Structure formats: structure tokens, C-alpha cells
Amino acid sequence: MYARASTLQGAPDQADEAIGSYENAxxxxxxxxxxxxxxxxxERSSGKGIGVTLWESKEAMQxxxxxxxxxxxxxxxxxGASIVSVEEYEVAVWDIGx
Numbered sequence: 001m002y003a004r005a006s007t008l009q010g011a012p013d014q015a016d017e018a019i020g021s022y023e024n025a026x027x028x029x030x031x032x033x034x035x036x037x038x039x040x041x042x043e044r045s046s047g048k049g050i051g052v053t054l055w056e057s058k059e060a061m062q063x064x065x066x067x068x069x070x071x072x073x074x075x076x077x078x079x080g081a082s083i084v085s086v087e088e089y090e091v092a093v094w095d096i097g098x
Contacts, residue, residue: 001036001054001055001056001090001091001094002054002055002056002057002058002060002061002088002089002090002091003052003053003054003055003061003088003089003090003091004052004053004055004061004064004068004086004087004088004089005050005051005052005085005086005087005088005089006050006051006052006068006072006083006085006086007048007049007050007083007084007085007086007087008048008049008050008051008072008075008076008081008082008083008084009046009047009048009049009081009082009084010047010048010049010076010079010080010081010082011047011080011081012044012045012046012047013047014047014079014080014081015042015044015047015049017078017079018042018047018049018075018079018081019040019042021074021075021078021079022038022040022049022051022075025071025074025075026038028067028071029053029068029071032060032064032067032068033060033063033064034055034056034057034059034060034061034063034064035053035054035055035056035060035064036054036055036056037053037054038051038052038053038054039051039052040052047081048084049081051072051075053068054091058090061088069086072086
């Protein structure tokens with residue numbers, strides 16, 4: 001499994017709007033071949049958010065880059081946030097628990 005982590009910085013008072021924007025994008029991500037889920041980490045007091053999308057293979061993650069770039073830019077524009085970084089990783093350990 002592979003993951004793309006996108007860090008965005010917005011205004012703290014825009015956190016709820018950023019969450020809504022991410023939730024709206026989830027349906028689009030689900031329809032991209034190889035997507036295995038997504039989640040959003042948010043630090044409300046600073047306005048920093050990290051969106052993580054999960055991919056079944058490195059190839060699927062690479063194939064999704066252009067669409068992911070478009071969705072990320074839309075999300076940033078709609079909330080006035082800036083894109084701080086976009087990084088890709090191999091998921092080495094995964095444990096959700098019970």
C-alpha cells in the first residue's frame with residue numbers, strides 16, 4: 001500500500017470549511033482506480049491540515065497524481081489555504097486495531 005500526504009495551511013477559522021471541502025472530495029477519490037481510502041488530520045488552532053490518500057500500488061498512486069493535484073488546488077482555493085507540501089510514501093506498517 002502507498003500513501004500521498006498533502007499538507008495545507010489555512011486560517012484557523014476556516015477549519016470547518018476545509019473539512020467540508022475534504023469530505024466533498026472523498027467521492028471523487030473513491031472513483032479513482034486503485035484508491036483504498038483517505039483521511040484528514042487537522043490542527044484547528046493553527047489551521048494546518050494533512051490529507052492522506054491511500055493507494056493499492058505505487059502505479060495507482062502515480063496514475064492519480066494529475067487528478068489529485070487538481071483536487072488539492074481546488075480545495076486550497078476554496079478555503080484560502082496554501083499548499084505547503086505533497087509527499088508520497090510506502091505504507092510500511094498498518095494497524096487499525098479492533
